[in-house]
Amino acid sequence: MVSTQYLFKKFKVGLKAMLSDKIGVLGISILLIIILLSAISPYIFPLQSRADPTQIFQPPSGENWLGTDHMGRDIWPQIANGGRGLLLLAFITASISVMIGIFLGTAAPLIGGKFDEILLFFADVWLTIPRFPLLVVLSGFFNLTSYVLALVLAILSWAGLFRSIRAEVLSLKEREYVEAAKMLDLSMIHVIFKEITPNMMPFIIMNFTLMMRHAIYAQVGLFFLGLLPLEVNWGVMLNIAWAQGAIYHPDALWFILAPAIAISLLILSLVWINRSLENLFNPVLRTDHDD
Amino acid sequence: MTKAMKKELLKINDLSIAYNTPRGKLHAVRNVNLTVHENEVVALIGESGCGKTTLCLSIVQLDEDNAQLLNGEINYYKDGEVKILTQMSERDIKIIRWQEIALMFQASQSVFNPVIKIKEHFIDTVKAHDNGYSRKAIIDKSKNLLSKMQLDADRVLNSYAHELSGGMKQRALIALSFILDPKIVIFDEPTTALDVLTQRKIIDLLRLIKEEYDFSIIIITHDLAIAAELADKVATMYAGQIVENGKTEDIFYSPSHPYSYGLINAVPKLISDKCEGDLSSIPGSPPDLIDIENKCQFSPRCNFATEECFRDEPTISKVGESHFVACYNYKNVPPIRRDN
Amino acid sequence: MPSNPVDIYVNELISSHGISVEAARSRASALYALDLDMPVWRQYISYLGNLIQGNMGQSIRSPGVRVSTIIRARLPWTLFTVGSGLIISTILGIVLGTISAFKRDKWYEPIITGSASIISAIPDFLIGIFLIIFFGIITWFGMDRPLLPIQSMRGTHTMGLSIDDGFTYIRDIFAHGMFPIITYVLAQIGMWVLLMKGSTTSTLKKEYVKLAEARGLSNTKIMSKYVARNAFLPIATEFAMRMGFILGGSLIIEQLFVYEGLGLELLNAVHGRDYPVMQGILLIITACIVFSNLFAELIYGALDPRTRRGE
Ligand SMILES: Nc1ncnc2c1ncn2[C@@H]1O[C@H](COP(=O)(O)OP(=O)(O)O)[C@@H](O)[C@H]1O
Ligand code: SF4
Ligand SMILES: [Mg+2]
Numbered sequence: 001m002v003s004t005q006y007l008f009k010k011f012k013v014g015l016k017a018m019l020s021d022k023i024g025v026l027g028i029s030i031l032l033i034i035i036l037l038s039a040i041s042p043y044i045f046p047l048q049s050r051a052d053p054t055q056i057f058q059p060p061s062g063e064n065w066l067g068t069d070h071m072g073r074d075i076w077p078q079i080a081n082g083g084r085g086l087l088l089l090a091f092i093t094a095s096i097s098v099m100i101g102i103f104l105g106t107a108a109p110l111i112g113g114k115f116d117e118i119l120l121f122f123a124d125v126w127l128t129i130p131r132f133p134l135l136v137v138l139s140g141f142f143n144l145t146s147y148v149l150a151l152v153l154a155i156l157s158w159a160g161l162f163r164s165i166r167a168e169v170l171s172l173k174e175r176e177y178v179e180a181a182k183m184l185d186l187s188m189i190h191v192i193f194k195e196i197t198p199n200m201m202p203f204i205i206m207n208f209t210l211m212m213r214h215a216i217y218a219q220v221g222l223f224f225l226g227l228l229p230l231e232v233n234w235g236v237m238l239n240i241a242w243a244q245g246a247i248y249h250p251d252a253l254w255f256i257l258a259p260a261i262a263i264s265l266l267i268l269s270l271v272w273i274n275r276s277l278e279n280l281f282n283p284v285l286r287t288d289h290d291d
Numbered sequence: 292m293t294k295a296m297k298k299e300l301l302k303i304n305d306l307s308i309a310y311n312t313p314r315g316k317l318h319a320v321r322n323v324n325l326t327v328h329e330n331e332v333v334a335l336i337g338e339s340g341c342g343k344t345t346l347c348l349s350i351v352q353l354d355e356d357n358a359q360l361l362n363g364e365i366n367y368y369k370d371g372e373v374k375i376l377t378q379m380s381e382r383d384i385k386i387i388r389w390q391e392i393a394l395m396f397q398a399s400q401s402v403f404n405p406v407i408k409i410k411e412h413f414i415d416t417v418k419a420h421d422n423g424y425s426r427k428a429i430i431d432k433s434k435n436l437l438s439k440m441q442l443d444a445d446r447v448l449n450s451y452a453h454e455l456s457g458g459m460k461q462r463a464l465i466a467l468s469f470i471l472d473p474k475i476v477i478f479d480e481p482t483t484a485l486d487v488l489t490q491r492k493i494i495d496l497l498r499l500i501k502e503e504y505d506f507s508i509i510i511i512t513h514d515l516a517i518a519a520e521l522a523d524k525v526a527t528m529y530a531g532q533i534v535e536n537g538k539t540e541d542i543f544y545s546p547s548h549p550y551s552y553g554l555i556n557a558v559p560k561l562i563s564d565k566c567e568g569d570l571s572s573i574p575g576s577p578p579d580l581i582d583i584e585n586k587c588q589f590s591p592r593c594n595f596a597t598e599e600c601f602r603d604e605p606t607i608s609k610v611g612e613s614h615f616v617a618c619y620n621y622k623n624v625p626p627i628r629r630d631n
Numbered sequence: 632m633p634s635n636p637v638d639i640y641v642n643e644l645i646s647s648h649g650i651s652v653e654a655a656r657s658r659a660s661a662l663y664a665l666d667l668d669m670p671v672w673r674q675y676i677s678y679l680g681n682l683i684q685g686n687m688g689q690s691i692r693s694p695g696v697r698v699s700t701i702i703r704a705r706l707p708w709t710l711f712t713v714g715s716g717l718i719i720s721t722i723l724g725i726v727l728g729t730i731s732a733f734k735r736d737k738w739y740e741p742i743i744t745g746s747a748s749i750i751s752a753i754p755d756f757l758i759g760i761f762l763i764i765f766f767g768i769i770t771w772f773g774m775d776r777p778l779l780p781i782q783s784m785r786g787t788h789t790m791g792l793s794i795d796d797g798f799t800y801i802r803d804i805f806a807h808g809m810f811p812i813i814t815y816v817l818a819q820i821g822m823w824v825l826l827m828k829g830s831t832t833s834t835l836k837k838e839y840v841k842l843a844e845a846r847g848l849s850n851t852k853i854m855s856k857y858v859a860r861n862a863f864l865p866i867a868t869e870f871a872m873r874m875g876f877i878l879g880g881s882l883i884i885e886q887l888f889v890y891e892g893l894g895l896e897l898l899n900a901v902h903g904r905d906y907p908v909m910q911g912i913l914l915i916i917t918a919c920i921v922f923s924n925l926f927a928e929l930i931y932g933a934l935d936p937r938t939r940r941g942e
Contacts, residue, residue, distance in 0.1 A: 385847045415843075
């Protein structure tokens with residue numbers, strides 16, 4: 001029987017293995033640095049709101065670590081503070097979407113019948129939706145605030161996880177301990193959350209990072225296109241650099257490179273974490289059927 | 292047929308193979324000597340991980356990438372000539388493979404390419420060795436072999452692997468192994484993945500085909516009943532070594548190695564229609580093959596062990612006519628009592 | 632919050648152009664080819680009916696211009712750039728992926744695989760931005776200007792040139808399409824390399840490949856008939872699926888390079904609240920995905936007998 005203790009032990013073993021994987025360590029370190037910066041920057045690197053026309057597009061210096069922007073403001077505080085919103089929203093999106101995926105993905109095969117069929121059909125249709133163009137169009141109809149966007153993103157991306165979880169549950173359903181749990185007359189909810197979900201944890205965590213990655217891409221893309229309300233984040237910095245023509249301005253190199261590199265690092269860290277998780281869990285998850 | 296008439300076909304001399312692993316060299320096969328004569332069936336028994344597969348892969352030089360030949364050689368005798376398989380070029384060994392020695396892998400459930408029909412496998416095999424045959428001639432011969440394996444030849448040839456059951460695939464593979472009339476066929480656990488009835492059927496078919504053609508068999512099996520039924524000679528492997536080697540009746544009725552004794556004694560009835568031999572019945576587990584200690588490898592599990600067993604590895608002793616054992620105390624091992 | 636595009640449009644006409652309600656409604660009705668006195672759901676059904684007959688209505692920003700005309704003008708450019716990007720990246724990815732699967736002990740293998748996994752993680756528009764910076768903005772040491780004249784490479788082709796100009800025109804559209812195409816290639820090539828490498832490596836381990844060796848087949852035969860045919864299966868499916876996203880995957884890149892394709896048109900429509908154009912383009916994009924999925928299934932059925940149904 002799966003207990004918290006067991007999970008904790010599994011987690012510890014996993015963490016240990018992950019720390020021995022260089023790429024995984026690199027990914028976790030980058031992510032932790034970004035999270036740390038997001039947490040402390042408002043106090044240590046506060047944003048500078050006043051424009052200073054004498055300081056436009058200055059190169060990096062001891063005072064302005066990453067140079068200055070088109071209004072002469074220091075770029076570094078903008079970078080240090082600019083990941084928070086993206087990360088938070090990506091986290092919320094991934095959480096909602098994973099919850100929908102888990103709930104429907106376990107409920108469908110357990111309830112079975114028409115319910116299962118209809119959901120599966122929906123998921124298939126859902127997967128053919130051109131997500132990003134649709135988001136762009138939606139942002140033309142509605143004012144997408146962060147939380148609405150998180151919800152929309154989550155709703156747009158539940159189908160993939162639903163399908164994989166459904167498949168896993170179908171195969172787990174056949175296994176003994178679920179049978180045993182049923183014999184003990186445990187309720188279905190109990191079966192889902194006590195027996196099945198813990199077994200799929202690796203799978204879910206991997207999907208979580210993947211989902212965060214998609215959410216970050218979508219957000220940054222929409223910000224870059226100027227389709228979301230402006231705030232301070234890396235996507236908006238790109239948008240401003242673009243809108244100001246800074247992208248074609250050799251002096252503005254740092255203004256555009258800094259957020260571009262920051263976004264790349266954030267996504268890379270998620271990809272690396274995902275990859276090292278995959279290496280870690282693969283023996284369990286590997287399905288090498290031939291025929 | 293008397294002993295003197297049998298000619299040597301394959302001779303493995305002092306073969307040692309190690310795998311290079313992150314922890315160091317894993318000695319999977321250690322100083323193995325084994326001879327296979329014409330028309331002889333040799334059974335290799337021993338629990339999982341004792342090096343049986345490694346040995347067989349080496350015979351056709353299909354060793355894993357990280358395998359390394361430490362010493363020894365494998366000789367193959369053809370028309371009075373010796374061919375040293377372990378020193379052959381890639382081109383020459385390709386000719387030996389399947390035409391002279393056909394190796395059928397363990398757990399052979401996905402040995403057919405899923406995207407081409409079964410008949411393509413027969414045609415590819417023949418053409419690789421002799422481009423002179425027409426497709427029609429190859430198909431005819433395949434049909435003949437498949438019918439001998441009691442399969443619906445036309446249907447099987449035109450099927451894809453996923454359209455056949457496990458037993459059908461196994462029988463098709465056996466048919467495929469005879470397409471070039473090889474001198475030796477090696478079966479690595481041919482029945483492990485199959486259900487009991489199918490196992491029985493495969494063994495019967497093997498016996499039938501053995502009566503009809505002249506060839507030798509090396510069969511690896513966990514199933515002592517199969518070994519007793521098919522084999523002329525049995526070799527027991529333990530921790531990379533052949534610890535006992537002799538005629539089937541010698542090994543099964545008066546084994547000289549405590550390990551063989553344990554294996555055989557654990558099986559209630561040797562020849563039965565249910566194949567129920569099982570090698571996992573001796574308590575304890577085999578040693579780590581990376582850090583090999585200088586002692587009898589079986590000593591931690593051995594009921595006959597004495598002091599010297601823990602000091603030094605035993606050398607080979609001759610027990611009787613072509614019966615060899617690596618044990619200090621082989622004289623103490625009693626014969627097997629059969630109540631039936 | 633406005634409930635449907637027609638209402639939004641009518642409201643906008645009234646508020647921004649000061650037209651009377653009647654005038655606005657009659658203009659909207661003409662645009663969408665709808666009877667605005669019908670219930671909204673009947674309007675929508677009749678709009679869908681029009682769509683099915685190929686009538687996607689008219690643009691709001693350029694009144695009188697049919698949506699289908701706009702799409703027909705923009706579509707080829709997107710098809711050209713995204714399609715070239717897809718094909719080139721697939722071919723290069725197959726080659727590099729195969730090399731890295733077979734040369735696992737060579738010094739360059741980790742470099743190929745490493746770069747592939749990094750580049751496949753970076754969002755396509757950032758790759759575009761990096762390209763612009765490195766080729767069009769930075770003046771590298773020892774040069775007096777950037778490597779490429781990025782400003783004059785914007786757009787789909789040089790004004791005034793047409794297909795009648797023959798080779799000059801071809802060269803011109805490639806020069807203009809170069810940045811988007813390279814961006815698409817770089818954005819996808821990593822994925823192809825990793826997919827091909829993974830697929831080849833796992834195929835090489837399959838029992839049927841080992842048995843083919845045991846049967847004495849020549850290496851050429853094993854590689855072509857046993858390895859390649861199986862390793863190629865996931866590539867083929869992925870390719871067919873990606874064909875579906877040819878039209879949808881181009882929004883930001885086209886904006887970045889001011890490349891007047893379907894994606895940029897969609898963006899302009901969103902900014903200009905041109906609902907018929909938005910709907911029309913979204914419809915085309917979705918249709919493309921649906922057809923590619925069907926196509927993917929066909930391809931898979933043809934290549935892999937295991938997926939064929941019936942006897
Ligand atoms: N490619 C390999 N790399 C490292 N060790 C291996 C490899 N293949 C087999 N081994 C090890 O070699 C030993 C012998 O394996 P094998 O020949 O497969 O035994 P058997 O066929 O008797 O079960 C085992 O301990 C196994 O773990
Ligand atoms: S040598 Fe000793 S330990 Fe080894 S098998 Fe013989 S009696 Fe047992
Ligand atoms: Mg084996």
